[in-house]
Amino acid sequence: MPHETIDDAALDQLFREARTANAWTDRPVPDDKLREMYDLLKMAPTSANASPARFIFVRTPEGKAKLKPALSAGNLEKTMKAPVTVIVAHDLHFYDKLSVLFPHAPDAKNWFTGSSYFAEQTAFRNGSLQGAYLILAARAVGLDAGPMSGFDAAKVDDAFLQGTNWKTNFLVNLGYGDPAGLFPRSPRLDIDEAARFE
Numbered sequence: 001m002p003h004e005t006i007d008d009a010a011l012d013q014l015f016r017e018a019r020t021a022n023a024w025t026d027r028p029v030p031d032d033k034l035r036e037m038y039d040l041l042k043m044a045p046t047s048a049n050a051s052p053a054r055f056i057f058v059r060t061p062e063g064k065a066k067l068k069p070a071l072s073a074g075n076l077e078k079t080m081k082a083p084v085t086v087i088v089a090h091d092l093h094f095y096d097k098l099s100v101l102f103p104h105a106p107d108a109k110n111w112f113t114g115s116s117y118f119a120e121q122t123a124f125r126n127g128s129l130q131g132a133y134l135i136l137a138a139r140a141v142g143l144d145a146g147p148m149s150g151f152d153a154a155k156v157d158d159a160f161l162q163g164t165n166w167k168t169n170f171l172v173n174l175g176y177g178d179p180a181g182l183f184p185r186s187p188r189l190d191i192d193e194a195a196r197f198e
Contacts, residue, residue: 014139021144021173022078023181029059029083029174033141040137046126048108049101052094053130054166056087070155075148075171078181082146082173086134087156090127092120093165127169134172144177 005011012018034057042051058067064080067087071079079085095112102108112119131147138145153168161168 014136018139019144019177019182019185021082021146021175021177021181022183023178024078024081024083024144024173024175025178027083027176029143029176031057033143034084034174037134037137037141037143040140041130041133044130044133046129047122048098048105048111050094050098050122050126051101051130052090052123053127053134053169054089054091054164055134056089056160058085058087058160059083066159067156070152070159072150075150078146079148079171079173083175084173086172086174087160088127088131088134088169088172089161089166090123090169091164091166092116092123094123095119123167124169131170131172138172138174143174146173146177147171148173 038055046052058064064085067085068076068080095109098108098112099106112122135145135147148171151171156168156171157166
């Protein structure tokens, strides 16, 4: 079905004026806002509707204390000050839910159980997509996002994911950004530098 382009204000909020937050106000992020964000991101596409991403919303002092040893020095202060830090992970056994998520293909689980490599690649690729959807959904509900590498994934797994089949991919700080912490916007590649038409 045809869709109209969303208006300029929405495009600005999602893309053109959106910035990576590096400093945060003290305004809290209620759990209901995180649920609203999740209810948007879960609707975006993944392969076979597999939805392998798993999210840990770290928002308590105890949770931040567990996360702190895994952070690089450059990410420490802003992550400790962010109201929420999301651990974007993926479930290596995502296929256990395909009977619910992809019911019209009863044998879909078998597509993945025969190859741990294929399952891991599917989980990582589509979990990464869902992490990107999280950033856009956060912006759509009025939050700022600060996605980052610069941490020890094994330490995060050890602190938060023991006893699961989940693996850490990346982190996203969420909250209401302090404009004083913004860097000048970095350049972007033009389409002729980043794409080909064949």
